[in-house]
Amino acid sequence: QISPRCNSEKHYEHFGRCCTKCDPGKYMSAKCTATSESICLPCGPDEYLHTWNEEDKCLLHKVCDRGKGLKVVHPGNQTFPRQCACIPGYHWSEDFEICQRNGKCDPGFEAENPSDLWLWINDRCSILRRNKESSGDNFINTHMSTNSASQAYEDTLLLTKEEKILSEDSCYPQGHTCGEADP
Amino acid sequence: LTINGTNIPTGSKKVNLSSWYHDRGWANISNMTFSNGKLRVNQDGFYYLYANICFRHHETSGGLDTEFLQLMVYVTKTNMKIQNSDTLMKGGSTKYWSKNSEFHFYSINVGGFFKLRAGEEISIQVSNPSLLDPAQDATYFGAFKVRDID
Amino acid sequence: LTINGTNIPTGSKKVNLSSWYHDRGWANISNMTFSNGKLRVNQDGFYYLYANICFRHHETSGGLDTEFLQLMVYVTKTNMKIQNSDTLMKGGSTKYWSKNSEFHFYSINVGGFFKLRAGEEISIQVSNPSLLDPAQDATYFGAFKVRDID
């Protein structure tokens, strides 16, 4: 049981002492001793640590592999992991860790309510009732009737299991993609 | 650890395989703990991790959803201290499993040498779990400690 | 142990591969015995077993019996005391090797960590032995002891 003063988010107990962890962006090259504090060194190029830690090594930024249809959305830095996204026309498939081509909606879907926004999850085009949960297994959407792509993006929150933002590869009449997938 | 054939998830989505035998047949475990479907490291050290996953489909199991499949395994490490999960190893293949063939089979093997810390957990994810071969000589994974961390 | 390329069975049926070099080229053996085509365990312990098997076909070897193949390896443990043989590991794939292609190649790798007792024997079976790649860097198997049994 760590004593109250040695709060576990920024401190750790070592040899009975309450020592300071390394702050985000640094790794612990040496733990504290009876007479010295922890030694923290900055993460190297292409590495990061996003939290206070006792790690002896930083994490490596993932590769936004163009060979899987990915591009860099946020390069990441010593405290924040790199973010990738699929290039337009593709959406991230968590199952196979690749960018899958957005399927085409059948013409019938597009003509029926051209002004509405059809949200299309993975490879199924589905019409969503107003504020109804979508047919996807764990995605929650609200159905907006709107004409402007950017407004739809801001107002619609797409949650996946890992709290990532999933692109709205919507079936606009012009087939324009308004959001970015974040694998 | 060998797959518990009686408790394999269905579907083709990527799933976490959490139902393994750790004490039956070829499965054995020591100095590590198996709980909540994950293999937990008890001692810091350098470990060799490996996994062998077999997928199969017999025509008597009904048609496949698609003939174009991607059969994959991911071996993941979870570090609770920094709330981080990352894939250590992945393997697999895209496959064209023709509907005209009676039987299809494909095995993946991955292995690698990793520094692991006490408290870290190893887990297995696969795509297309319903195609998994449930035999103990087909679908299994494990780890053994090679030496301490200097 | 590496395959003895001069003594590979023919045909496509599953056969026992018993002809291996244990002292030539990359092959080496210690604390285990190779006899009657099987690798015998001399000391109880936890061993890491592995096998790498390569299959190939060149058009100059004449046509294949069929374009639909199942290329497999089985690593088997025989326990003479209880007169029992069981497969420890298996791997492979169904394959469509088109007659129009000049050359086909496919390799399988399996590996796993097993508790073995003195006297038990490890052997290798494959399907389609006539397609085996006889090179020492292609078709080989082995085992090394990781630690004693507690």
Added chain:
Amino acid sequence: LTINGTNIPTGSKKVNLSSWYHDRGWANISNMTFSNGKLRVNQDGFYYLYANICFRHHETSGGLDTEFLQLMVYVTKTNMKIQNSDTLMKGGSTKYWSKNSEFHFYSINVGGFFKLRAGEEISIQVSNPSLLDPAQDATYFGAFKVRDID
């Protein structure tokens, strides 16, 4: 060692892969030296060598030169004293990657137990380097010493 994704050769010819991380992410090294793209043995001993190589192609990368590919990995040992290089292990497969498919993926795993001498060097060659998956969980190789030479 894990592939340095920023420095992968192009083309489809067999090439030597010399750009690896040895200290970042999952990569680690001790008692061996990484220099000139090769892993040098510092201590005589029996080592377990392994390599995992993933190939992938996405339609957005443009068309493949051919739909008929041979995706291979070769693990080679170089003995400077006798100016000799030999393949210890090879693996891979001929593949038909149809132009109609959006995405293709294939992984190879090889592993084996070898006697290595101080000064000898291990290197990796692959075919079709431009198809290599640059992720650290996809393309990596390594070695660990199991025991001394008696």
